[in-house]
Amino acid sequence: MNHKKQAEQILEAIGGKENLSAATHCVTRLRLALHDEGMVDQEKLNNIDAVKGSFSTNGQFQIVVGQGTVDKVYKELVALADVGESSKEEVKEASKEKMNPLQRAIKTLADIFIPILPAIVTAGLLLGINNILTAQGIFWDEQSIIDVYPQWAGIADMIIIIANTAFVFLPGLIGWSAVKKFGGSPILGIVIGLVLVHPDLLNAWSYGDAVAEGSVPTWDLFGLQVEKIGYQGQVLPVLVASYVLTKIELFLRHRIPDNIQLLFVGPISLLLTGFLTFILIGPITFAIGNWITDGLVNIFDTFAWLGGLIYGGLYGVLVITGMHHTFLAVDIQLVGSTGTTFLWPMLALSNIAQGSAAFAIWFASKDDKLKGLSVSSGISAWLGITEPALFGVNLRFKYPFVIAISSSAIAGLYISAQGVLASSIGVGGVPGIFSIVAEYWVDFAIGMVIVIVLPLVGTYLYAKRKRDI
Numbered sequence: 092m093n094h095k096k097q098a099e100q101i102l103e104a105i106g107g108k109e110n111l112s113a114a115t116h117c118v119t120r121l122r123l124a125l126h127d128e129g130m131v132d133q134e135k136l137n138n139i140d141a142v143k144g145s146f147s148t149n150g151q152f153q154i155v156v157g158q159g160t161v162d163k164v165y166k167e168l169v170a171l172a173d174v175g176e177s178s179k180e181e182v183k184e185a186s187k188e189k190m191n192p193l194q195r196a197i198k199t200l201a202d203i204f205i206p207i208l209p210a211i212v213t214a215g216l217l218l219g220i221n222n223i224l225t226a227q228g229i230f231w232d233e234q235s236i237i238d239v240y241p242q243w244a245g246i247a248d249m250i251i252i253i254a255n256t257a258f259v260f261l262p263g264l265i266g267w268s269a270v271k272k273f274g275g276s277p278i279l280g281i282v283i284g285l286v287l288v289h290p291d292l293l294n295a296w297s298y299g300d301a302v303a304e305g306s307v308p309t310w311d312l313f314g315l316q317v318e319k320i321g322y323q324g325q326v327l328p329v330l331v332a333s334y335v336l337t338k339i340e341l342f343l344r345h346r347i348p349d350n351i352q353l354l355f356v357g358p359i360s361l362l363l364t365g366f367l368t369f370i371l372i373g374p375i376t377f378a379i380g381n382w383i384t385d386g387l388v389n390i391f392d393t394f395a396w397l398g399g400l401i402y403g404g405l406y407g408v409l410v411i412t413g414m415h416h417t418f419l420a421v422d423i424q425l426v427g428s429t430g431t432t433f434l435w436p437m438l439a440l441s442n443i444a445q446g447s448a449a450f451a452i453w454f455a456s457k458d459d460k461l462k463g464l465s466v467s468s469g470i471s472a473w474l475g476i477t478e479p480a481l482f483g484v485n486l487r488f489k490y491p492f493v494i495a496i497s498s499s500a501i502a503g504l505y506i507s508a509q510g511v512l513a514s515s516i517g518v519g520g521v522p523g524i525f526s527i528v529a530e531y532w533v534d535f536a537i538g539m540v541i542v543i544v545l546p547l548v549g550t551y552l553y554a555k556r557k558r559d560i
């Protein structure tokens with residue numbers, strides 16, 4: 092493949108070098124900040140050999156080129172456009188200028204939660220293994236593997252400790268990521284997060300019982316009674332505390348001489364943020380977080396099937412906008428405060444549906460390039476990453492996308508009506524079944540059959556009738 096020629100064609104299709112403000116690349120995609128995305132000639136772009144798909148997300152125009160080729164095309168592209176190589180951060184900054192406040196808020200949340208996702212997904216997978224070892228009724232009626240083979244109980248117990256850690260110390264992980272994002276010192280973010288789950292505080296999961304018994308411990312601050320409670324599994328308290336901590340830290344850094352910063356900046360920032368958090372931020376955000384989760388749980392309890400239909404159908408659309416990462420925060424909050432999430436199983440089915448539609452195009456198409464793209468993006472979607480299938484295949488032909496979201500809506504309706512729950516956030520695709528609470532495996536499996544069969548058969552038949560691929 093002539094990489095220079097490919098780069099020339101790409102540059103022409105995106106509106107020339109005048110339209111390119113900054114460029115970087117990841118493992119498979121060119122990530123471009125364009126002045127005007129309306130200048131992109133989509134048809135021209137799709138017809139370029141190296142291009143396997145393209146999409147716009149969070150103010151960035153991304154072109155799927157593929158591993159091993161993207162870096163070479165990128166080098167030619169920046170040389171031709173004379174823009175200089177940019178880091179991912181620089182392109183993000185250039186893209187940010189085009190965002191409205193809501194898009195910025197959504198992006199901030201995504202930037203905080205995406206870096207902790209590997210730890211959360213790992214926890215979900217390990218909890219899945221624990222599920223298999225400890226849930227009754229999977230292999231024997233009313234007995235689990237560890238009931239039948241007690242010698243495995245120690246292993247199961249060790250697994251739960253390793254798996255649980257990311258959730259028990261979640262505020263530490265969020266504190267690290269949030270303070271890094273806000274521009275402060277990540278190490279202070281970890282500390283403020285861990286302060287919120289210090290073992291000497293009343294565990295948040297025991298708070299309800301303690302309130303009922305009237306045994307919530309308090310600090311007496313000159314007559315002001317402050318509850319001595321932790322914020323295990325909570326998202327909002329540490330998010331707000333991290334923001335405040337960063338503001339205080341940056342304020343002090345700009346005013347205190349470099350040689351004595353170590354003595355003052357950390358201690359003052361942590362102390363002030365800690366006091367503010369225990370007295371104000373924590374209690375207020377804890378209450379707000381609980382209202383949100385209780386509200387959501389109540390809505391889903393009352394209108395389960397309708398909620399499932401809407402969320403199952405809309406999730407694919409949310410991924411296109413990038414807004415889906417906002418729901419990661421909601422899922423984490425749900426798992427943290429209720430121990431399970433009813434939203435995540437629908438996410439996993441929605442991702443599978445997009446993958447199935449891409450597989451149908453693989454079966455139906457005679458075009459080698461499209462076949463290669465649809466099979467690789469189908470596998471990726473079944474393993475939890477749907478953008479290649481969405482932007483490279485399904486949205487390009489529209490009907491695979493429509494069939495996939497319709498199937499996902501039906502599956503969402505079904506599993507919500509059955510009350511399917513996940514014990515954690517796992518790999519949002521076929522392996523997702525291991526993160527589902529064992530008693531709902533059969534219902535989730537029925538949901539999987541829906542999102543595999545309907546998009547596969549529906550898209551295949553439609554494609555054959557339409558003869559457009």
Ligand SMILES: OC[C@H]1O[C@H](O[C@H]2O[C@H](CO)[C@@H](O)[C@H](O)[C@H]2O)[C@H](O)[C@@H](O)[C@@H]1O
Nearest residue numbers: 410419438442475476477478517518519
């Ligand atoms: O929210 C938990 C899930 O997060 C990832 O999937 C989501 O983000 C992907 C990247 O933007 C997107 O392709 C996918 O459609 C979303 O569901 C992760 O890949 C999943 O394993 C995880 O469950």
